[in-house]
Amino acid sequence: MPKTSAQLSLLICEGRKIRPLLDLISNRGKILQAIIAALVVQGLACSAALAGGTCILHPQAFRLRSDTIRWSIKIKSGEQCIQGLRWSTLMIDKVSIIEPPKAGRLIVEGPSFRYFADSAGGSDYFKLEISGTSLRVNGVSSLEVDVNRQ
Template sequence: MSRIFARFSAAIALSLLLTASASATPTCLPDKQPFELTGDTVHWTMTIAPGADCIQGLRWSYMQIYNVSVMTPPKNGKIVMVGPGFRYFANPGFKGSDTFALSVLGKNKRNPGNSTVQIEVKPGSSGVQLLSSN
């Protein structure tokens, strides 16, 4: 009986965990400029409200991503690596700008390489919007 209860409890906990991340905005970068994994650097701009979060994958359909790491951490928020992507959490009292940089290592089609993604974070009044720029 205790095994059944333990499995049931684990199923409920897993269900709650999977739905807990629903507050993140999965489309916070609708027009992102792709990186090429050729030693290139791309610049993205994110607009985010204080206390909000943004989750963004970095993989393109024609790429394999081997590693994503933080080169320069944010000062007015927190970044958590999520597989081949990241989740940025703006501090609740976030009023100024923030920046962070990621290093992406992988293979573009058949060619191995790396890219740098530099992200500028600007405060917004509500919601999350992530725009790309060159």
């Protein structure tokens, strides 16, 4: 098996021992495939981490006391925002979509939501109702979310 490019070119020029050459090329192909796969997986993990919560930097807390809170999302077209709704003293029982977004897509996942911005720019809006307990008192909050797609 050749160790250097000089040994590899010698094998090619002399026209002998072609099978080890083919094995070497095949092994390098497998290594290259593994490297590419690792980079793709790492890239997907990084994009998922960036999508999860950076669209609302300082969300105002709701208290489940019949309060209405307004949040703003800044998001690029075609991307998604994942935002949790838990706070330290809250136990969330239910999250309901009161007004769905007009342009994007919204999914409630447990005590969180995921908003998918469509490819067109502009603004969007949706409204959620959160019910649960805060300091052992049952209550409800409304969450109005303005979306600015860039």
